[in-house]
Amino acid sequence: MTAIDLGVPGLRSGVELVPTADGPQSAKEYSSDQEVRWCPGCGDYAVLKAVQSFLPDLGLRRENIVFVSGIGCSSRFPYYLDTYGMHSIHGRAPSIATGLATAREDLSVWVVTGDGDALSIGGNHLIHALRRNVNMTILLFNNRIYGLTKGQYSPTSEAGKITKSTPMGSVDHPFNPISLALGAEGTFVARTVDSDRKHLTSVLAAAAAHRGTSLVEIYQNCPIFNDGAFDAIKDADTKADAIIPLVHGEPIRFGAEGARGLVRDQATGGVKVVDVADVGESALLVHDAHNPDPTTAFAISRLTDAGVLHQAPIGIFRQVERPTYDDQARAQVASATSAASGDARERLAGLIGGGDTWTVV
Amino acid sequence: MSKQVKQLDRVIIRFAGDSGDGMQLTGDRFTQESAVFGNDLVTLPNFPAEIRAPQGTIPGVSSFQVHFADHDILTAGDAPDVLVAMNPAALKANLGDLPKGATIIVDTHDFSARNLQKAGYEANPLDSLGDAGSILGEFAVHPIDLTGMTVEAVKEFGLSRKDAARAKNMFALGLLSWMYGRPTEPTEAFLSKRFAKVPDIRDANITAFKSGWNFGETTETFAVQYEVKPAPMAPGTYRNITGNLALAYGLVAAGVQSELPVFLGSYPITPASDILHELSKHKAFGVTTFQAEDEIAGIGSALGAAFAGQLAVTTTSGPGVALKSETIGLAVMTELPLVIVNVQRGGPSTGLPTKTEQADLLQAMFGRNGEAPVPVVAPQSPGDCFDAALEAARIAVTYRTPVFLLSDGYLANGSEPWRIPELSELPVIEPGFAAPREQDDAAFRPYDRDPETLARPWAIPGTPGLEHRIGGLEKGDGHGNISYDPANHDLMVRTRQAKIDRIAESLPPLVVDDPSGEAKVLVIGWGSTYGPIGAGVRRVRKAGFNVAQVHLRHLNPFPKDLGEILKGYDKVLVPEMNLGQLSMLLRAKYLVDAQGYNQVRGLPLKAADLAQAIGELVAQAEGVTVDLTPATEKESAR
Numbered sequence: 001m002t003a004i005d006l007g008v009p010g011l012r013s014g015v016e017l018v019p020t021a022d023g024p025q026s027a028k029e030y031s032s033d034q035e036v037r038w039c040p041g042c043g044d045y046a047v048l049k050a051v052q053s054f055l056p057d058l059g060l061r062r063e064n065i066v067f068v069s070g071i072g073c074s075s076r077f078p079y080y081l082d083t084y085g086m087h088s089i090h091g092r093a094p095s096i097a098t099g100l101a102t103a104r105e106d107l108s109v110w111v112v113t114g115d116g117d118a119l120s121i122g123g124n125h126l127i128h129a130l131r132r133n134v135n136m137t138i139l140l141f142n143n144r145i146y147g148l149t150k151g152q153y154s155p156t157s158e159a160g161k162i163t164k165s166t167p168m169g170s171v172d173h174p175f176n177p178i179s180l181a182l183g184a185e186g187t188f189v190a191r192t193v194d195s196d197r198k199h200l201t202s203v204l205a206a207a208a209a210h211r212g213t214s215l216v217e218i219y220q221n222c223p224i225f226n227d228g229a230f231d232a233i234k235d236a237d238t239k240a241d242a243i244i245p246l247v248h249g250e251p252i253r254f255g256a257e258g259a260r261g262l263v264r265d266q267a268t269g270g271v272k273v274v275d276v277a278d279v280g281e282s283a284l285l286v287h288d289a290h291n292p293d294p295t296t297a298f299a300i301s302r303l304t305d306a307g308v309l310h311q312a313p314i315g316i317f318r319q320v321e322r323p324t325y326d327d328q329a330r331a332q333v334a335s336a337t338s339a340a341s342g343d344a345r346e347r348l349a350g351l352i353g354g355g356d357t358w359t360v361v
Numbered sequence: 362m363s364k365q366v367k368q369l370d371r372v373i374i375r376f377a378g379d380s381g382d383g384m385q386l387t388g389d390r391f392t393q394e395s396a397v398f399g400n401d402l403v404t405l406p407n408f409p410a411e412i413r414a415p416q417g418t419i420p421g422v423s424s425f426q427v428h429f430a431d432h433d434i435l436t437a438g439d440a441p442d443v444l445v446a447m448n449p450a451a452l453k454a455n456l457g458d459l460p461k462g463a464t465i466i467v468d469t470h471d472f473s474a475r476n477l478q479k480a481g482y483e484a485n486p487l488d489s490l491g492d493a494g495s496i497l498g499e500f501a502v503h504p505i506d507l508t509g510m511t512v513e514a515v516k517e518f519g520l521s522r523k524d525a526a527r528a529k530n531m532f533a534l535g536l537l538s539w540m541y542g543r544p545t546e547p548t549e550a551f552l553s554k555r556f557a558k559v560p561d562i563r564d565a566n567i568t569a570f571k572s573g574w575n576f577g578e579t580t581e582t583f584a585v586q587y588e589v590k591p592a593p594m595a596p597g598t599y600r601n602i603t604g605n606l607a608l609a610y611g612l613v614a615a616g617v618q619s620e621l622p623v624f625l626g627s628y629p630i631t632p633a634s635d636i637l638h639e640l641s642k643h644k645a646f647g648v649t650t651f652q653a654e655d656e657i658a659g660i661g662s663a664l665g666a667a668f669a670g671q672l673a674v675t676t677t678s679g680p681g682v683a684l685k686s687e688t689i690g691l692a693v694m695t696e697l698p699l700v701i702v703n704v705q706r707g708g709p710s711t712g713l714p715t716k717t718e719q720a721d722l723l724q725a726m727f728g729r730n731g732e733a734p735v736p737v738v739a740p741q742s743p744g745d746c747f748d749a750a751l752e753a754a755r756i757a758v759t760y761r762t763p764v765f766l767l768s769d770g771y772l773a774n775g776s777e778p779w780r781i782p783e784l785s786e787l788p789v790i791e792p793g794f795a796a797p798r799e800q801d802d803a804a805f806r807p808y809d810r811d812p813e814t815l816a817r818p819w820a821i822p823g824t825p826g827l828e829h830r831i832g833g834l835e836k837g838d839g840h841g842n843i844s845y846d847p848a849n850h851d852l853m854v855r856t857r858q859a860k861i862d863r864i865a866e867s868l869p870p871l872v873v874d875d876p877s878g879e880a881k882v883l884v885i886g887w888g889s890t891y892g893p894i895g896a897g898v899r900r901v902r903k904a905g906f907n908v909a910q911v912h913l914r915h916l917n918p919f920p921k922d923l924g925e926i927l928k929g930y931d932k933v934l935v936p937e938m939n940l941g942q943l944s945m946l947l948r949a950k951y952l953v954d955a956q957g958y959n960q961v962r963g964l965p966l967k968a969a970d971l972a973q974a975i976g977e978l979v980a981q982a983e984g985v986t987v988d989l990t991p992a993t994e995k996e997s998a999r
Contacts, residue, residue, distance in 0.1 A: 032830070034842060034843075061825070062828060063822065063823055063824055063825045063826070063827065063828055064822065064823050065822075066668075066822045068665070069832075071833075078830050078832070079830050079832075079842075079843065082828050083828055084668075084822040084827075084828055084829065084830075085829075085830035085831070085832075086665075086668060086695070086830070086831050086832055087830065087831070087832025087833060087834060088661075088664075088691060088832060088833065089687050089688065089690075089691050089833055092657060092658070092661045092687075092688065094658075095626075095653065095654075095657065095658035095661030095662050095665070096661045096662065096664055096665035096668070097665060098651070098653075098658070098661070098662045098665060099624065099626055099651070099661065099662030099663055099664065099665025099666040099667075099668075099669065099673070100665040100666065100668060100669045100822070101665075102624070102649060102651060102662070102665075102666070103622070103624055103649070103665065103666040103669035103670070103671045104669045104670075104822065104823065106823055107669070107822055107823065124654055124655060124658070125654065125657075125658055125661070128653075128654035128658065329649055329651070330649075332644055333622075333644045333647060333648070333649055335644075336644035336645040337644065337645050337646075337647060339645065340645035344617045344646060344647075345617060345784055347645065347646065348613065348614055348617045348646070348784065349784055351610065351613065351643070351646075352610050352614070352747075352781055352782070353598060353600070353781045354600075355600045355601075355602075356393055356396065356397050356547055356600060356601065357598050357599060357600045357781070358396070358397055358399060358598070358599055358600075359597070359598045359599070360399070360593075360594045360595065360596050360597060360598075360599060361596055
C-alpha cells in the first residue's frame with residue numbers, strides 16, 4: 001500500500017469547533033448536586049475545585065463538554081461535574097473518548113484517569129490515544145498507589161514499596177508516565193501538582209487549547225494509603241530543590257536562588273543537573289517545548305526520581321502540532337460525502353443494486 | 362463439431378487447488394457466470410487459516426464449491442458431482458467427499474514425484490487408471506495438462522514461466538464454463554478491469570480463459586456439454602451476494618433509514634474483517650470506520666459514538682466477543698444502542714478461524730457478569746444478512762440496548778442470488794433523541810422510561826438542559842444517580858430484563874412450514890442451518906412423509922407464539938452446529954423434550970444426514986417405517 005497526502009487543513013485550537021457560552025459562567029454551574037465522597041484530605045478535592053473554577057474561564061457551552069472516566073477513586077470525578085459524563089470501565093476511558101471525539105467535532109472531551117487505570121489495565125488505550133493524537137485532554141491523577149482497592153502498589157509505585165500485596169517490598173519496576181507519553185509520540189505532555197492551584201490551572205488551560213491528545217500528569221496525594229508521597233515537592237523547605245520548573249523559552253534552573261540548573265550531558269546524550277556557578281548561566285539548557293524532536297524532553301523526564309520522590313521536573317514538557325486523528329477521519333468522510341451527488345436514499349438504491357445483476361419478470 | 366447436450370437439473374462443482382492457485386477467484390467467477398445466467402445457486406468456500414500454507418500439502422488445499430440448479434435450492438450440496446483438482450494434495454483431500462461416478466478433472470502437470478510425496482501418495486494414482494482396484498476406479502477421471510496448455514497458450518505475451526502458469530485457473534474456468542454453457546462475457550469484463558494496469562497479465566488471463574473454453578469445444582475428451590436451465594424465481598432484480606457484503610450493506614441501509622451517521626469501531630479478525638473493509642469504502646454515506654488497537658477499544662469507541670448519538674456498530678468473531686464482554690455489560694447498564702456483529706467461527710479459543718460453527722449462542726445470551734440481557738438476532742442465509750442487520754439496528758435504537766447479530770463463517774463467505782429490495786420495503790428507524798430543556802423545566806431524568814418500550818431517553822451531548830452522568834455503577838430508577846439501595850437494584854435488574862422481553866411485542870408471528878398440517882415432527886433451527894434443514898425437510902416430504910419446519914430469526918427474546926407452536930408437535934428436533942445450545946434454551950424455557958442433532962465439524966450440516974435424522978424421528982412419532990427414497994421413484998419401481 002502506498003501512503004497518500006491527506007491534505008489536512010490548517011491546525012486549530014482544541015476547542016475551536018465547540019460552541020461558546022452566551023454569557024459568563026460560574027464554578028457553581030459546573031457543580032452537580034451529588035455529594036462528593038472522597039476521603040477527607042484527598043488531593044482529588046483540590047483538582048475538582050480547580051477544574052470547576054477553570055471551566056467557566058474556558059467559556060464553552062456546558063452541554064458541549066463531556067468527561068469520561070475509568071475506574072478508581074479519581075474516576076468518580078464526572079459525577080461531581082454538571083456536564084455530560086460517563087463513568088466507564090477499568091482502563092477503557094480513552095477508547096470511549098476516542099469514539100466520542102471522532103463522532104463529534106463540537107464536543108470538548110476530557111478523560112479522568114489514575115495511575116492504575118491509565119498505566120496498568122488501560123496502558124494499551126493510553127499509548128494508542130497519544131499516538132493517534134485524538135483531540136481530548138487526559139488528566140492522569142498519579143498518587144502512586146491503588147486507592148479504591150485499598151492500598152496495593154501501582155505501576156508508578158517505587159520499587160521496594162511495602163503494601164498489602166507486597167509485604168516484602170515490591171519487585172516491580174515503575175513507569176515514568178511522562179517518559180511513556182513522550183515515547184508514545186504524545187503531542188502535549190505536562191506534569192503539575194494537585195496543591196498548586198495556579199500552576200494546575202495554567203496547565204489545564206494550555207492542555208484544553210491544544211488540538212490533539214493532551215496528557216496532564218497530576219501528582220495527587222492519597223492521605224490514606226500513600227500519604228506524603230510528594231512531600232518533597234510540597235514542603236516549603238524542600239520544594240525549591242525538588243521542583244525543576246519547565247517554562248518554554250526560559251533556561252531551566254531551580255534551587256535556592258536558582259543556584260542549580262540543567263545542561264546537556266555530553267557523556268550520555270541526556271541532560272544533567274549542575275551548579276550554575278560551575279558552568280555559567282549561558283551554558284544552561286533553554287526549555288523548548290515546541291521542539292519537534294522529543295529527545296530532549298525525554299531526557300528531562302528522566303530526572304524524575306523512580307524511587308522515593310525527591311526531585312521532579314514540573315511543567316509542560318512537550319507541546320507540538322500534529323494533525324489529529326479525529327480531524328482527519330472527519331475530513332475523509334466530509335470529502336467523500338460532498339463528492340457524492342444525489343440524496344442518500346437514491347445512492348443507497350444504487351449501492352445495493354450495483355454489481356452484476358439480472359432481472360426476472 | 363456439434364456435441365451432444367445433456368439436460369441436468371442441478372450440478373455441484375468443487376474447484377480445489379493449492380492456496381496460491383486462485384481457487385477462490387475461480388469459484389467466484391464461475392458463480393457470477395451462473396448467477397448472471399439465472400441459475401439458483403449456493404456456494405461454500407473452504408480455505409486454510411494460513412495465508413500460504415506449505416505448497417503442495419494437504420493443509421494448504423483451498424477449495425470452492427458451487428451448487429447451481431434450475432430450481433430453488435437451499436445448500437451448497439452434500440457431495441460434488443465434479444471435482445477440479447489442480448495438484449495431488451487437492452485430489453487426495455477431496456476424494457473422500459465424492460460419490461461414485463463423479464467426474465474428476467485433474468491437472469497432471471503438478472503430479473511430480475515430489476508433489477505426490479507431499480500429498481502422501483506412494484504411487485501416482487493416475488498411472489493406475491483402469492487397473493482393477495485403482496482408487497480412482499469408480500470415477501470418470503480426465504487427466505489433462507492444464508498448466509502445460511496454459512503456458513503454451515499465453516507464450517506470445519512473454520511472461521515468465523511462473524506468471525504464465527498462474528493463469529491455469531482461468532484455463533480451468535474456461536473449460537468448465539464451456540462444459541456447463543456459462544456466459545463468458547462477465548469473466549472477460551472482470552479480467553479486463555481487474556488487470557487493467559498490467560496489460561500482459563490481463564491478456565494472458567483472458568487468453569487462458571478462452572483457450573480453456575476452446576479446448577472443451579474441440580477436444581474429444583469431453584463428448585458431452587451440459588445444460589442447467591435458469592431457475593424460476595420471484596420477479597425482481599437479482600445479484601449474487603455474500604453474507605459479509607449483505608451485512609455491510611444492511612448497516613449502511615440502517616444508517617440511511619435512521620438518518621444517523623454509522624460508526625464502526627472494529628479490530629480485524631477472521632471471518633469478520635470483510636465487513637470492516639466494505640464499510641470503510643462507504644464514507645460518502647457518513648460511515649466512519651475506526652480500526653482500533655484491540656477488540657476492547659473497538660467496542661469502546663463504538664460505545665462512545667453511541668453516547669454521541671451515532672449508529673454504533675462493532676464487528677468481530679467469537680474470541681473478540683470474549684474481550685468485548687465487559688463493555689457489552691456497560692452498554693447494558695448505560696442503555697445505549699449498539700450493534701455487536703459476531704461472525705461465528707469454530708472454537709473454543711482461536712479454534713478454527715476460517716471454518717464455520719454456531720457455538721456462540723450461549724456466549725451471546727449469558728457471557729457477561731450479572732443479569733445482563735442482550736437481544737440476539739440471526740440471519741438465515743447470505744442475502745438475509747441484509748435484513749438481519751437492519752433488524753438488529755431497529756431493536757438497538759428503539760430499545761436503547763446492545764444487540765447481538767450472530768452470523769457465521771458459512772454465511773459470511775457463502776453466496777446466493779439476492780433479490781435487491783425496493784427502498785420502500787426497508788424499515789424506518791426512529792432515533793427519537795431527547796429534546797432540549799429550558800432552565801425552568803423540571804430536572805432531566807435520564808432513567809425515565811417510555812411506557813411502551815421501557816426504553817430510556819437517548820440524550821446526546823450538545824443538547825442543552827440534559828447534562829447527566831451515566832456509567833457502570835447501578836443507577837437509581839428515573840433520576841439516574843448512583844444508587845446502592847437494595848430495592849432499587851432489584852427493580853432495575855427486573856426492569857432491564859422486562860425491557861428486553863418487551864421486544865417480543867414488536868415481532869411478527871413465526872412462519873410454520875407445515876404444508877399438510879398433519880406433521881407430528883417439528884424441526885427448529887436458527888442461523889445458517891436454514892438451508893440444510895430446509896433441504897433435509899424437502900427430502901423427507903418427497904419420500905411421502907410429513908414434517909414441519911420453523912426457523913428462528915430472534916433468539917432473545919423468543920417470539921411470543923413459539924411456546925404454543927412447540928406444544929403442537931410430538932417430537933421436536935433441533936439441528937445445530939454446536940453441542941445443543943438452542944435446544945438447551947428451548948428445554949429450559951418451554952419444558953419441551955427438544956432433541957438435538959449436533960455436529961461441530963467446521964462445515965455446514967448435510968441435507969442427507971438431516972433427512973436421515975428427521976426420518977428416524979418421523980418413524981418414532983408415527984410408528985411407521987421410513988424409507989427416504991423419493992415417492993416418485995418408489996412408484997416407478999413398482
